[in-house]
Amino acid sequence: MTTTSPALSTALDVEKIRKEFPILHQTVNGRDLVYFDNAATSQKPLVVINALTEYYKGYNANIHRGIHTLAEKATKAFEQTRLTAKDYINAKSEQEIIFTRGVTESINLVASSYGRTFIKEGDEIIVSELEHHSNIVPWQFVVEEKNATLKVIPVTDRGELDLDAYRKLLSPKTKIVSVNHASNSLGTVNPIKEIIRLAHEVGAVVFIDGAQAGAHLDIDVQDLDCDFYTVSAHKMYGPTGAGFLYGKKELLEKMPPYQGGGEMIKEVTFKKTTYNDLPHKFEAGTPNIADVVAFRYAMNFITETGRAAMAAHEHNLLEYATERVSRLKGVSLVGTAPEKVSVLSFTVDGIHPFDIGQMLDARGIAVRTGHHCTQPLMDRYGIEGTVRASFAVYNTKKEIDQLVEGLERVINFMK
Amino acid sequence: MDVNDIQEEIISEFSLLDSDMEMTVFYIMELGQKLPVMNDALKTEENVVKGCQSKVWLTANLDDDKINFSADSNTAITKGLVSLLIRIFNGQSPEAILNANLYFMQKIGMERFIGTQRSNGFAAMIKQMKLYALAFKTKLEVKS
Numbered sequence: 206m207t208t209t210s211p212a213l214s215t216a217l218d219v220e221k222i223r224k225e226f227p228i229l230h231q232t233v234n235g236r237d238l239v240y241f242d243n244a245a246t247s248q249k250p251l252v253v254i255n256a257l258t259e260y261y262k263g264y265n266a267n268i269h270r271g272i273h274t275l276a277e278k279a280t281k282a283f284e285q286t287r288l289t290a291k292d293y294i295n296a297k298s299e300q301e302i303i304f305t306r307g308v309t310e311s312i313n314l315v316a317s318s319y320g321r322t323f324i325k326e327g328d329e330i331i332v333s334e335l336e337h338h339s340n341i342v343p344w345q346f347v348v349e350e351k352n353a354t355l356k357v358i359p360v361t362d363r364g365e366l367d368l369d370a371y372r373k374l375l376s377p378k379t380k381i382v383s384v385n386h387a388s389n390s391l392g393t394v395n396p397i398k399e400i401i402r403l404a405h406e407v408g409a410v411v412f413i414d415g416a417q418a419g420a421h422l423d424i425d426v427q428d429l430d431c432d433f434y435t436v437s438a439h440k441m442y443g444p445t446g447a448g449f450l451y452g453k454k455e456l457l458e459k460m461p462p463y464q465g466g467g468e469m470i471k472e473v474t475f476k477k478t479t480y481n482d483l484p485h486k487f488e489a490g491t492p493n494i495a496d497v498v499a500f501r502y503a504m505n506f507i508t509e510t511g512r513a514a515m516a517a518h519e520h521n522l523l524e525y526a527t528e529r530v531s532r533l534k535g536v537s538l539v540g541t542a543p544e545k546v547s548v549l550s551f552t553v554d555g556i557h558p559f560d561i562g563q564m565l566d567a568r569g570i571a572v573r574t575g576h577h578c579t580q581p582l583m584d585r586y587g588i589e590g591t592v593r594a595s596f597a598v599y600n601t602k603k604e605i606d607q608l609v610e611g612l613e614r615v616i617n618f619m620k
Numbered sequence: 621m622d623v624n625d626i627q628e629e630i631i632s633e634f635s636l637l638d639s640d641m642e643m644t645v646f647y648i649m650e651l652g653q654k655l656p657v658m659n660d661a662l663k664t665e666e667n668v669v670k671g672c673q674s675k676v677w678l679t680a681n682l683d684d685d686k687i688n689f690s691a692d693s694n695t696a697i698t699k700g701l702v703s704l705l706i707r708i709f710n711g712q713s714p715e716a717i718l719n720a721n722l723y724f725m726q727k728i729g730m731e732r733f734i735g736t737q738r739s740n741g742f743a744a745m746i747k748q749m750k751l752y753a754l755a756f757k758t759k760l761e762v763k764s
Contacts, residue, residue: 234641557695559674560649567641589694618646619696 216514223599225250225506236569239604244389244417244548244595245573246439250506253443256499267491269468283494286501287484290449293504294434295425300454300483304497307448308416309339311435312383314450314487315412316343318460319433320381326352329378331409333358333366334585335388335395338578340414344383358384360585364391364540372403379409386418386434390577390593391540392523392548394422401431410456416440420507420597421516421546426451442597443503444496450487457483464489515598519547522596526605530594533609534616539591547596550577553612556619558592564615565592570608623716626708627724634728641732645697652699655706658692671744674698678745680752686711687756689749701734701742709749714760717753722746 223229226248231238240248260282266275268283284299291299305311320343324330330344334357341355348355356379358371366384375382382404387394401411410432418424419436426434433456437448452460462469462480466489471479480486507515526549531538535554553561562574575590576583583590594608621629637643662679669676674695681688689706693699704724709717725731731739 557674559698560696563697564642564645567645614642618649 217518219601226599227251229599233569234567239570239607241594242571242573243597247420247442247597250442252502252506253499256502257444257495260495260498268494279494282498286497289501289504294451295427296451298454301451303450303484303487304492305448305450306446307437308414308435311448311450312339313343314463315433316347318463320347322461324351324353324380328353328380329356331356331358331374331379331382333384334360334582335393336385337389340383340385363542364393365542366395375403375407377407379407382409383412385414387546389417390579390582391550392545393540393542394544394546398429401429417546423512432456438500438503441503442506443500446493447496447500462486466490510598518598519596522600523547523549525602526594529605529609533612539586548593550591550593552588552591553616558590561592561615565611568611570611623708623712623720630704630724631727648700649696651703652696655699655703658690669745669748672741673738676702676745678748682756685760686713687717687753702745705745705749714753714757718750
């Protein structure tokens with residue numbers, strides 16, 4: 206984010222953008238809603254909401270095997286999202302885009318299919334201290350089953366990955382490295398290109414969890430040369446329950462299916478079943494058609510608004526919030542890496558994050574509190590949790606002023 | 621005062637807040653601040669109420685056939701909520717606690733500001749208090 210010019214944010218008409226998001230225009234506990242929980246899920250523009258409604262009103266049908274007009278229309282719309290996703294992350298082929306329920310399912314798919322097939326006893330899988338539980342637990346399943354080992358890249362006090370320690374962890378035993386592009390708890394943007402390059406030197410494959418990057422950062426999987434990459438639609442102004450997994454074709458080809466069912470087969474007999482081609486081999490059963498269809502509109506919304514302009518605006522918000530919140534009495538920022546997405550995590554001396562979250566909610570401000578599904582990271586900092594404010598394109602400096610005012614109220618009360 | 625008298629008292633206090641969420645939360649925190657300090661020695665894993673999102677410690681004593689609870693929490697709002705239960709139950713007989721029908725939460729609209737997860741924790745606290753009452757009731761019956 207810091208690579209973009211803050212001047213770009215002036216190109217965004219935020220008030221106009223806010224009009225696209227009906228949910229923002231409501232009061233919560235008697236005050237205008239301030240939604241700062243975007244790292245958990247972002248709100249949806251009308252264009253996405255309308256796409257869902259239009260799908261169900263106009264062309265809901267099961268896809269790929271229907272001969273009738275509606276099935277054809279639904280299939281086209283569904284596959285159009287695959288093409289959009291391919292372009293969004295610059296994949297070589299739409300066959301490398303597998304639709305999933307989102308990041309968690311994508312990681313489970315790769316851990317189960319690739320991990321269980323290619324990990325052997327004594328192998329090592331590397332994750333980092335910054336990971337969300339969803340990028341830890343599926344790999345734990347694999348190492349436990351295969352008698353392999355999970356290694357962890359430590360994080361510095363500022364919230365950056367310790368690359369020297371990472372280099373020392375790498376060895377010919379390393380078979381998979383799985384890290385996030387950006388941290389959900391601290392906002393740190395990780396140097397994934399370097400992480401991937403180093404992993405490839407020892408012959409490991411690299412999985413990138415892009416949950417916090419999809420809506421904020423440029424993603425070019427060919428330039429990164431990552432082996433797997435995943436995003437969730439709901440963190441990218443899209444619907445819940447949809448996302449995609451990118452995988453290099455040669456890897457996906459040699460992986461066994463994740464689930465059995467319809468769509469993923471070529472031919473079924475009781476003697477032998479042959480599997481469908483990519484990407485369908487990994488898409489058993491009726492997918493989440495409506496949400497996948499609407500996901501295209503979310504990606505288009507980001508592209509049309511302009512990723513660089515959005516990033517610049519969010520960066521301005523982050524800088525402003527960082528400066529204002531850090532000056533408050535008793536506040537300690539958690540995660541001060543120079544490269545961050547728009548996530549501000551902090552603690553306040555003597556006040557539990559839950560209480561702060563509840564107090565802010567009483568003023569209509571939605572933040573996230575707790576360990577953010579990153580308990581090992583919280584343990585690393587010796588804290589129970591943080592208060593996390595995360596910003597999106599529709600947020601404003603005025604809303605940050607309201608957050609600061611709310612925090613001042615709580616801090617003064619609890620003194 | 622019996623359990624219901626105290627509940628009515630709480631309902632009337634909260635009605636003065638006129639459903640202002642911020643005032644309500646501040647008031648609950650204030651109530652928590654007034655809760656008698658719990659001895660640190662009692663804050664053991666054994667005394668933690670299971671099922672609460674935040675940490676809550678709860679103990680009870682029997683004085684002259686009446687129960688007195690002592691509690692603390694690591695979060696101010698939870699502590700305030702616990703203090704309401706203590707206010708209702710302290711000095712009551714085991715029988716009264718076991719038979720108590722707690723309706724004040726609904727009347728003060730508590731679910732609006734504690735959410736589902738905390739509601740479960742609150743239910744766990746009430747259950748724990750009633751378990752203490754049951755244990756003391758049994759103890760008293762054995763004695764007599």
